[in-house]
Amino acid sequence: MKDINLLNYLSENNIDIPDGFNISVVRLPSQLNKSLEINRAKEENRHANMKFTFSDPNYSGLGDKFEWAESCIIVSYSYISEDSSNLGFLPGRGSIARFAKEDFYIPLKEFINQIKEHFKKKNLRTAEFIDNPKHYDRLFFEQSGLGWQGKSTMMLSPGKGPWQLIGNIYVEKKFGLAIEKDYSCGSCNLCQISCPTGALDEDFILDSNKCISYWLQSPDIIPHDMREKIGNRFYGCDECLISCPPGQGVATNNNIDSSVDLVQVLNSDSSDLLELYNWFYIPKRNGDFLKRNAIIALANNPSSDTKEVFINLLKSNSDLVRLYCIWGLWKIGEFEVVSQNLDIENEKNEMILEEYQRLNEMIYSNK
Numbered sequence: 001m002k003d004i005n006l007l008n009y010l011s012e013n014n015i016d017i018p019d020g021f022n023i024s025v026v027r028l029p030s031q032l033n034k035s036l037e038i039n040r041a042k043e044e045n046r047h048a049n050m051k052f053t054f055s056d057p058n059y060s061g062l063g064d065k066f067e068w069a070e071s072c073i074i075v076s077y078s079y080i081s082e083d084s085s086n087l088g089f090l091p092g093r094g095s096i097a098r099f100a101k102e103d104f105y106i107p108l109k110e111f112i113n114q115i116k117e118h119f120k121k122k123n124l125r126t127a128e129f130i131d132n133p134k135h136y137d138r139l140f141f142e143q144s145g146l147g148w149q150g151k152s153t154m155m156l157s158p159g160k161g162p163w164q165l166i167g168n169i170y171v172e173k174k175f176g177l178a179i180e181k182d183y184s185c186g187s188c189n190l191c192q193i194s195c196p197t198g199a200l201d202e203d204f205i206l207d208s209n210k211c212i213s214y215w216l217q218s219p220d221i222i223p224h225d226m227r228e229k230i231g232n233r234f235y236g237c238d239e240c241l242i243s244c245p246p247g248q249g250v251a252t253n254n255n256i257d258s259s260v261d262l263v264q265v266l267n268s269d270s271s272d273l274l275e276l277y278n279w280f281y282i283p284k285r286n287g288d289f290l291k292r293n294a295i296i297a298l299a300n301n302p303s304s305d306t307k308e309v310f311i312n313l314l315k316s317n318s319d320l321v322r323l324y325c326i327w328g329l330w331k332i333g334e335f336e337v338v339s340q341n342l343d344i345e346n347e348k349n350e351m352i353l354e355e356y357q358r359l360n361e362m363i364y365s366n367k
């Protein structure tokens with residue numbers, strides 16, 4: 001029997017491919033398995049203790065997950081929009097990486113659900129994975145012909161570059177083979193040069209311990225040197241994407257500034273922040289972590305009222321907020337006001353006391 005072409009099949013069944021979407025397919029069993037690579041990242045502690053796909057690499061990295069599946073459809077959604085400037089150059093503004101400007105997983109999920117519903121009506125089994133810890137989403141991308149893995153580890157496509165989110169849907173139906181293309185980064189290494197922290201120094205390998213995107217969603221105390229490198233980023237980091245030539249045709253910066261007012265974030269209730277940014281990955285679903293990010297970004301990009309804002313927050317009930325405000329005041333050169341406004345004698349939190357002492361000693365040793 002002649003192979004069924006996926007695109008023709010979808011069209012014949014009145015499933016339109018919406019704007020911004022790319023779609024392709026891989027025939028199963030694929031023999032593809034990235035468990036070794038995910039395990040290696042874990043063994044070498046490049047995963048910075050993250051859970052996600054690292055919780056069970058032998059399953060998440062496995063291509064042939066279901067004996068009934070005959071194909072895996074790979075769907076990519078190019079989320080870049082025209083008003084995509086988010087750099088927030090003005091004092092007091094923080095940036096949000098473009099993938100998180102709004103919940104771009106919604107259109108991806110909707111399209112994949114449409115495909116799923118279609119097969120359900122035909123009594124064919126499906127299993128979908130969209131940013132799910134049980135599946136490595138980049139698994140089939142290269143084999144599907146949609147593009148290639150760049151030195152930034154991002155999956156890139158001609159004309160779209162890295163600005164795309166990926167979902168997968170296993171289906172109990174056989175489709176024609178995609179044609180694998182021979183793309184590559186060639187001698188380009190702009191992402192490696194642009195990364196502010198050296199997280200991409202090794203070709204095709206990311207060290208999450210050095211990645212700003214990781215730290216802004218980590219529950220751990222952010223090291224001092226990393227706080228400086230975070231700059232005014234509030235959530236996510238786009239440096240290795242912005243620098244990537246294959247994506248530069250689409251990633252234009254307009255004059256529309258969609259950056260965040262950091263003082264407003266700090267004056268909000270943590271629970272309201274959780275609601276406002278409900279599509280962000282926020283550790284322990286605790287909005288104080290977003291305030292932590294805002295304090296760091298504000299200290300690196302202060303507005304005229306930053307000192308007063310930090311002084312007020314030294315009285316916050318949140319240990320996290322007090323801890324980072326001490327550093328924030330140090331960063332803007334106002335450390336001496338900490339002892340006047342923080343009740344050091346009665347401070348019970350060991351980490352706050354350590355932070356205060358460390359910064360105090362640093363100032364003392366520099367005098």
Ligand code: B12
Nearest residue numbers: 037053097132136137153154155165166204213214236237
């Ligand atoms: C954990 C995670 C993170 C971590 C770690 C990222 C990483 N590179 O591993 C952190 C928090 C740092 C992160 C950041 C970001 N993430 Co993220 N993240 C994930 C997640 C949940 C798992 C990724 C994973 O398993 N990594 C494990 C390691 C081992 O994989 P890897 O880095 O791809 O490693 C491969 C290469 O090293 C390759 N390799 C090794 N040697 C060689 C040699 C050659 C020659 C070649 C070609 C390849 C090669 O082999 C490994 C396996 O394929 C996925 C969603 C999912 N469920 O899959 C999203 C995902 C990868 N993230 C995504 C996005 C959008 C981002 C950010 C852009 C967000 C932002 N703007 O801040 C950044 C980009 C940072 C970057 N340069 O990768 C998208 C990427 C889409 C794309 N186009 O590739 C994904 C796929 C989510 C989605 N469903 O769309 N992320």
Ligand code: SF4
Nearest residue numbers: 195211212237239240
């Ligand atoms: S997301 Fe930022 S810190 Fe992480 S690898 Fe890319 S440029 Fe470097």
Ligand code: SF4
Nearest residue numbers: 150151185188191244
């Ligand atoms: S910046 Fe250059 S090296 Fe890096 S992923 Fe893009 S094309 Fe590849």
